[in-house]
Amino acid sequence: MATTHRTDIKIAVELDENRVPEKMAWTARDGGVANEPAKSMLLSLWDHQNQEAVSIDLWTKDMPVDEMQVFFHQTLVGMTNTFRRATGNDKMSDTMKDFCDYFAEHLNLKKE
Structure with a gap:
């Protein structure tokens, strides 16, 4: 055993x-x-x-809103990566990644 x-x-x-x-x-x-x-x-x-x-x-x-937005973005990216590894569903993972990029862009989280 x-x-x-x-x-x-x-x-x-x-x-x-x-x-x-x-x-x-x-x-x-x-x-x-x-x-x-x-x-x-x-x-x-x-x-x-x-x-x-x-x-x-x-x-x-005392969690600042700007940090909460970054936290959510990073969590969504992590969930996307986990979803890809867990399911092997590349098509949906790519769609989720596109949403993460959209989320970051509209909250001005992308660093130049």
């Missing part, structure tokens, strides 16, 4: 009196990350039983 290994990824969120995130930090010991600060996170998990995605989307109240 193969040896298995378990690892944990932890996300700590500090909330204000209105339960709005003020600080976040994450730890992934196997990845060499310990209590690394973060201003925003998007986490999606697949619920096989209900055949639906469940998600947690959080950002701190």
Whole structure:
């Protein structure tokens, strides 16, 4: 029988009196990350039983809008690359990449 290994990824969120995130930090010991600060996170998990995605989307109240736009763009690019690797569907991946380029252009995220 193969040896298995378990690892944990932890996300700590500090909330204000209105339960709005003020600080976040994450730890992934196997990845060499310990209590690394973060201003925003998007986490999606697949619920096989209900055949639906469940998600947690959080950002701190001091997350600047311009950084949020960059964060979303980079997340969309990452999802596009993951979709290509996971499905091998180059046609849809290319369409998604075109949207990422459109998104960046219309938010003036492209660097000269």
